[in-house]
Amino acid sequence: MSIPAKIIELDIAIIGGGSSGMALATRLNGLSATVFEPKTAAERDCCWAFWAHPPQLKEFSQSIQGSWDRWRIIDHNDEIIHHSNQYRYTCLSAKKHLEHCETNLKKSTSLVRSPVENLVPKGNGGQFNANGQRYSAKTIYDSRPPTMGENSLRQHFLGWEISLKEPMENADIATLMDFRVDQSRGLHFIYVLPYSDRHLLVESTMISTHLEDKGWYRNAITGWLAEHNIQVKSQLREEYGVISMATEQPYNPEVNNIGANGGAVRLSSGYAFSTIQRQMAELAQSINAGQRNVPKPFSRLLMFMDKVFNRALNAQPDQGVSFFMATAKALNAEQFSLFMLGDAGFLEWAKVMQAMPKWPFIKSALSQIFSHD
Numbered sequence: 001m002s003i004p005a006k007i008i009e010l011d012i013a014i015i016g017g018g019s020s021g022m023a024l025a026t027r028l029n030g031l032s033a034t035v036f037e038p039k040t041a042a043e044r045d046c047c048w049a050f051w052a053h054p055p056q057l058k059e060f061s062q063s064i065q066g067s068w069d070r071w072r073i074i075d076h077n078d079e080i081i082h083h084s085n086q087y088r089y090t091c092l093s094a095k096k097h098l099e100h101c102e103t104n105l106k107k108s109t110s111l112v113r114s115p116v117e118n119l120v121p122k123g124n125g126g127q128f129n130a131n132g133q134r135y136s137a138k139t140i141y142d143s144r145p146p147t148m149g150e151n152s153l154r155q156h157f158l159g160w161e162i163s164l165k166e167p168m169e170n171a172d173i174a175t176l177m178d179f180r181v182d183q184s185r186g187l188h189f190i191y192v193l194p195y196s197d198r199h200l201l202v203e204s205t206m207i208s209t210h211l212e213d214k215g216w217y218r219n220a221i222t223g224w225l226a227e228h229n230i231q232v233k234s235q236l237r238e239e240y241g242v243i244s245m246a247t248e249q250p251y252n253p254e255v256n257n258i259g260a261n262g263g264a265v266r267l268s269s270g271y272a273f274s275t276i277q278r279q280m281a282e283l284a285q286s287i288n289a290g291q292r293n294v295p296k297p298f299s300r301l302l303m304f305m306d307k308v309f310n311r312a313l314n315a316q317p318d319q320g321v322s323f324f325m326a327t328a329k330a331l332n333a334e335q336f337s338l339f340m341l342g343d344a345g346f347l348e349w350a351k352v353m354q355a356m357p358k359w360p361f362i363k364s365a366l367s368q369i370f371s372h373d
Ligand SMILES: Cc1cc2nc3c(=O)[nH]c(=O)nc-3n(C[C@H](O)[C@H](O)[C@H](O)COP(=O)(O)OP(=O)(O)OC[C@H]3O[C@@H](n4cnc5c(N)ncnc54)[C@H](O)[C@@H]3O)c2cc1C
Pocket: 015, 016, 017, 018, 019, 020, 021, 036, 037, 038, 039, 044, 046, 047, 048, 049, 050, 114, 115, 116, 117, 143, 144, 145, 239, 240, 241, 242, 243, 258, 259, 260, 261, 265, 270, 271, 272, 273, 274, 276
């Protein structure tokens, strides 16, 4: 590949215009920044769900696909329903959200629809190729997805957005986990977000170290729909995703890394959206004030607790359903929302720890302490 002679000088380069890249780019005040993103928003459409409080419902109103004040977790023995007055479990259309961010970039921020290649880091920034040009940036924030370890614990899922022939029951409740499905290949659940009584997202999700063929998840969805007498009128969209639940090496450890590439995915749950929004708001605030370092996405204590949880899950995958059911049962809707958002205080943690089987968690905590991970 020939290297262009002229080098374009930039102040801030944001590599990747996804959830984190756009959360940062839209919050920079009058500073010159360029976002490099090869794909259109439509090519990256999926549901980004999180527990939203009222100001966030307003902030993201243009891209909300569905929002519920009730959610549930079910296994063969129990059904736990949470009803919150403070938080709504909310799904954003990634396409609508990213399109909104792209059209609302400030004049000082531009978007280049191209991948970044041949990055050579230098200090806080570096040089790279994009769109047939050579760029040099004083500061780089890189959100290209990290490479996942082959045998690490992952959350992997395939979902269908479908319209229905007949109205479905319980369309006002989001089903976060329905464990009444095949558990022989790992911890498996069905996730159901009814956007209306005739329009829903239904996903088959696994937490395990091995990915399945796509047909396996599709069979699980078909089976669940048949069991609930839900007849599909048309399939509108399919989404597939793999989220690491282990600490991964960033795409390029020598630059500033943000988003999933900067470790912003909650290890015990795979949720990242709200953490990314908060972390990018903090980063933008410090950049606007003249500092360019990326704040840590999670406290050391939260990272430790999540790693202990995952160790216990890895050691006893057959106990996974009871770990999640016990967590949901121990907390009320508000406490559960805080817990999932990574904002749980002493009370919530004490309740969760009280509900867990003691010996597997003590063993996991000890092995986590001695692993130096
Ligand atoms: C299908 C799916 C569904 C998810 N659902 C949820 C959810 O419901 N709730 C939740 O909290 N979390 C969810 N997550 C986890 C997490 O919130 C998302 O992965 C989120 O998109 C992470 O944001 P990010 O900015 O780190 O990465 P991304 O949003 O993936 O952004 C990275 C960007 O880098 C771009 N890129 C790649 N290569 C290059 C290159 N060479 N040059 C320039 N750009 C490049 C990509 O096109 C992409 O747009 C989901 C993940 C997936 C995969």
